Amino acid sequence: MSMILYVPDDAAALSVGAERVAKALAAAAVGRGLNLTIVRNGSRGLLWLEPLVEWDGPDGRMAFGPVTPDQAGALLDAIQAGTEHPLALGPTEEIDYLKNQERLTFARVGVIDPLSVKDYEAHGGLEGLKVALIMTDETICEAVLQAGLRGRGGAGFPAGIKWHTVRKQDAAEKYICCNADEGDSGTFADRMLMEGDPFTLLEGMAIAGLATGARHGIVYIRSEYPHAISKMARAIEALGEAGWLGANIRGSGKDFQISIRRGAGAYICGEESSMLNSIEGRRGTVRSKPPIPAIRGLFGKPTVVNNVLTLATVPVILAKGAEFYREFGMGRSRGTQAFQLAGNIRRGGLVEKAFGVTIRELIETFGGGTATGRPFRSAQLGGPLGAYVSEEMLDLPMDYEALAENNAMLGHGGITVFDETVDMAEMARFAFQFCAEESCGKCTPCRIGAVRGRETVEKILRGENVARNIALVGDLCELMTDGSLCAMGGLTPVPVLSAIRLFPEDFERASVLAAE
Amino acid sequence: MPVTAERPETLDVRTLCAAYGNQAPMLLEVLHDLQEKIGYVPEACVPALAECLNLSKAEVHGVVSFYHDFRTAPGGRVTVRICQAEACRSMGAEALTEQILSRYGVSLSEATVAGITFEPVYCLGNCALAPAAMVGSELIGRADGPSLDAAIEEAGR
Structure with a gap:
């Protein structure tokens, strides 16, 4: 008999034993004469259930979690015999936490083998890039602008305006710099995306290159993320081998190559001008603005600096159209945001929802309240530079403007929860x-x-x-x-x-x- | 320059810089590789780095001293980094850190004891499974005394 199981190799899953679970499953399969294929996927984002093992059965993907190594044999037996297992969670996509999300940027994270170009394409990958290859640079920028996509790094600046500015610069050399220096406590969406669906980010960067006339992309990843660095490096290689990166992409006559640069433990390098200095091999000090990076950025050349999630959202916009994307959201916050539930929370993880969802829905409905079970006291929104909110503010919608009016900010979408014991x-x-x-x-x-x-x-x-x-x-x-x-x-x-x-x-x- | 008179780490510097085409912007990458190879960035390497990458010694020193990752003295065989940022604090990272450090009798600023170096770190991107720590290259979620001890023992082998 043969069986396909998915065991994440996302860093968070590994941190609670996913590697030991994968090894135990492989060993148990040998003992049972079972032809077991283990696919190492990204995490579904239901982090309190990690290690979450999925069985690809006749009725689709079935979830089990959190699995420990000593349960491996019994789990295989239950699946083979078709009997109920105490860790069974039913069809993965039917778990409320996942079912009630609107996954656009994270549509493939946890679903596919992150390093299989074939799997990526089978799940809608590369459609955005294919469309972009037959569009003009101006129409690509315009699509991103019309979609209402704003920078996901925290500042919320319209990506389309930035791209138009770089496109209009008359320069022989331009750059696309992806800011993957995700140093804010309470945020891990960039990491999850790079580990779970790295091709989406690379595709978004290639589209940015086509839109602005840049032929070089650089992903600046913090050194605290060794798993993401290694996954991204292998993804660049795989996508290049398939002809979607490098010189003359798929015979289009367009070039775009991507390289990775490691950070070195400086939080400030998440600030765009510090990051540019760091990529240039200098101390990561801030530059005065103006000039803005879109005019004089990396090595003094016009540069698009975008966050991981901004770039990774571009493929779905190009594939499905600006209209489709801007249908989601509220006010001037269009589309979806990957919210991260962190800290003292019972069901921590990643929740991608349209803007407008309330803080309470995220913390209570999705998150299930505090991990300790003590009363909620406060939550910090948007990382270490974001505001603390009180119980009375929980019905505010997650929207750039609504939060700003209440002296809070959305930032990168991280929510760190504290119980009553916090001082x-x-x-x-x-x-x-x-x-x-x-x-x-x-x-x-x-x-x-x-x-x-x-x-x-x-x-x-x-x-x-x-x-x-x-x-x-x-x-x-x-x-x-x-x-x-x-x-x-x-x-x-x-x-x-x-x-x-x-x-x-x-x-x-x-x-x-x-x-x- | 007579190559035979050079110290071994200087030879490492020349090889590493050459691997990056002796390009000045690759200084951080060279420093990472150097530290991976010999455990730290010796001050004696600064002149060779400057020469290979066509930088001043002050520029190289400035970069080495700016970034938390680079250490200028050897660390222990095992590095233990316990996250001190907000999400981990909400789940008792301070108490955990204190508990571990008092057992080893050190304080948390690059303190090395019995071959183990303890360092603070601000966010390992594992904020839903706080507190988080990294022992060697092993990321640990929902860290506690026993899980850290086990990882330290494992990494020290």
Whole structure:
């Protein structure tokens, strides 16, 4: 008898034993004389169920999880005998968490073998690039603009406008730089996409090249992601061998090649101009703007800098049309966003939904509340530079403008949940500490402000002149917001001020404790 | 320059730089490879790096000192990186770090004891399975004392 099983080799799945499960299944199959094929797919994003094993049976993919190595034999026996197994979750696509999503960018992640070009094409891959090859550069840019695609890295700038700007530059050399320096805590969507469907990103970059006249693409991946780096390197090779990258793509006369550059543990290199300096082999300090990278970017040439998910969303827009994509979403936030449920949450994972879904739906309906079972206290949206929100704000929709009106930001779509045990004054102190450690040092408000901010919050924590020091932190935050060169110093005040505004009792409580 | 008089790590530098066509923008890649090969970036390598890539020694030093990844002294046989960022803090990363470090009797800033180097790290991209840690090249989700101990023992073999 033969059997096909899917066992993810996504880093998160590996971190809870997927490799040991795959080996145990292979060994158990040998003992049973079973002809077992194990496909190493990406993760479906139901991370609390990892390692999630799927059986490709007569009724489609059936899920089992979380599987431990010692259950391998019993699992194979149950599948062979057609009996119920305690870990059985039914058809994968029918699991509520997955069924209630709108997967466009992540349509193939966890479904296909990430390194099989054939599998990729069979699931709709390369359709966008094929269309783009017969379009003009201007019409490609226009399609991306009309789709309403905004930068998924956090700033939300319309990708089509950026592409048009690069396209209009008269330069012999242009670049497409993919920002895969996903350093924000609470975010892992870039990593999951690069490990689960790397061809989508490469296809999006090739389309960006066709749209702007760039022939070189560079993916800058943080060194903390060794699995993603290795997967991307193999994917570039495989897509090149199939003729979809490199010189004269499929006889079109167009060239596009992609290389990978590793980061080196500097958070600031997620800022686009720092990243460009880093790719040039320099210290990752921020550049002053203007000029913007679209005019003078990498090596002084016009450069598209886009986040992984921005570029990986382009293929579906080209394949299905701008109209199809802009149907999703609300207001000026069109399409879908890959939300990441992280931290103290029972069902952590990836949820791709149209913009407009409420924070509560994500945390409660999808996430199932806190992991510890204690009451919810706060969530930080959009990474370390994003605002904390309180219980009262959970019915806000995930939309760039709606969140901005409420002093919060969507950022990269990460949601980090905290239960009632969190000390928000300590989190404010940590925000400054993180900025102090990761500041590039180029501008004074960030370099010195972060250190003074940490010291001042420490005074508050010790109960020293609490009211005066809170006012001082407010002044300092105003200066950092207005005077910093980039978002690192400019947005560090966001988590700090939101903590003070929404959870003043945590700052007072510190003073009471110290007085005792 | 008489090649025979050069220290072995300088020879490594020349080979690695040549592999990247002696291109200055590839400095970070060269440094990663060098560190993978000999465990750290010795200061003695800086002049050779500068010469091969046509940079000043100050430029090379500036890059080595800017990035957290590059260490200028040898580390232990096993590197343990415990995530200190928000998502992991929400699941008790601070207490876990304290517990592990006190058992080894060190503090968390590139402290090496018994061949193990402990380093802070800010986000390993495993935020739904917090707290996260990396022991050697092994990523660990829902890390706790026993799972870290087991991974440290495994990596030390």
